[in-house]
Amino acid sequence: xxxxxxxxxxxxxxxxxxxxxxxxxxxxxxxxxxxxxxxxxxxxxxxxxxxxxxxxxxxxxxxxxxxx
Numbered sequence: 001x002x003x004x005x006x007x008x009x010x011x012x013x014x015x016x017x018x019x020x021x022x023x024x025x026x027x028x029x030x031x032x033x034x035x036x037x038x039x040x041x042x043x044x045x046x047x048x049x050x051x052x053x054x055x056x057x058x059x060x061x062x063x064x065x066x067x068x
Contacts, residue, residue, distance in 0.1 A: 008047050010040070018043035022050070 003009075009021045017036030020043055024030045031050070037043040 008050075010043055010047065020047050 005023050005027050006025050007023055009023060011019060011021075013019050013036060015036065017038060018040050019033045019036055021029045021033075022031035033043065033046060037046070
């Protein structure tokens, strides 16, 4: 099966923990897991949470110069 984009890539890091990277339609990485997971199922669960957050509100400070 050939990988398509956009998609999540789930892999083990050098410490043998599970992580994910999200690649956009052009194949470029645009998101990564903020933590490592000991169990594959926990990593997969975090991807499921991200997939379901499409309608989540995006917050921006009242004064954009304060944004970091």
